[in-house]
């Protein structure tokens with residue numbers, strides 16, 4: 052148990068002229084949930100597929116449970132669960148049959164009926180994969196990934212397109228895997244999901260790691276006071292009323308943020324100063340609240356707001 056669940060060092064993957072992964076390194080621990088986050092095209096799926104042994108790296112080193120995903124594929128297969136982005140289930144396979152087939156590959160599988168029920172698929176057990184709804188297809192491939200009681204699972208966007216009920220069921224399953232000591236490496240575009248589920252976050256952009264750390268550390272600090280009011284307030288006048296190190300911005304119009312750097316506490320005194328300034332200027336600060344930095348804030352700070360190809 053001394054090796055990490057996943058160790059990626061200086062990984063490079065190219066597709067012709069496109070360098071999808073440009074020297075990427077991270078470690079995912081056992082018994083923990085590691086979220087790989089990044090904008091579209093950042094290189095997450097390429098990285099995960101190399102770890103799964105589905106793709107060959109151009110350079111770098113990857114170890115999964117201490118083994119090489121290509122050379123040791125045979126040993127790793129029963130120990131690692133995989134939920135690919137594309138589902139990975141033949142279109143004609145019936146849900147129940149597919150899970151029973153997957154179960155047959157493992158020494159001590161979770162009973163297929165248990166998983167079908169857990170993931171709300173019992174009534175669809177006889178339905179061919181292509182006739183399942185998108186959300187049902189997602190849930191079936193999630194079930195297939197965990198049926199063998201793996202030591203490690205890779206989940207590529209496990210909750211994309213799921214309704215809120217199914218998303219919660221998937222989250223509960225991930226939390227149980229973690230509690231059972233299973234390592235989970237997942238990708239997601241839902242920052243709230245990553246914040247809620249993961250112990251560790253790796254943010255990737257343009258094939259490189261731009262942030263890597265415990266989820267709680269990445270979002271620590273950075274409290275802001277936010278409120279709405281009419282557009283065009285004199286933000287420099289408000290800033291002048293505040294302690295040194297506090298800045299006021301308006302973005303977008305009518306949305307104001309007060310952020311303080313250094314030792315200034317975002318406490319009741321600061322709130323009072325802001326509301327006193329508002330009262331003196333006949334401004335009603337609506338939705339006044341202290342905003343804690345979320346993973347989405349960190350993500351956007353690091354990767355920007357531009358759309359990706």
Ligand SMILES: Nc1ncnc2c1ncn2[C@@H]1O[C@H](COP(=O)(O)OP(=O)(O)OP(=O)(O)O)[C@@H](O)[C@H]1O
Nearest residue numbers: 066069070071089090091092093094095096097098
């Ligand atoms: N088989 C392929 N052939 C050519 N280019 C590819 C291939 N697979 C991925 N790419 C390119 O590599 C880059 C990284 O893609 P990848 O799917 O790894 O990113 P991603 O972070 O998973 O993106 P998304 O969030 O959109 O799923 C993109 O520019 C993509 O177009």
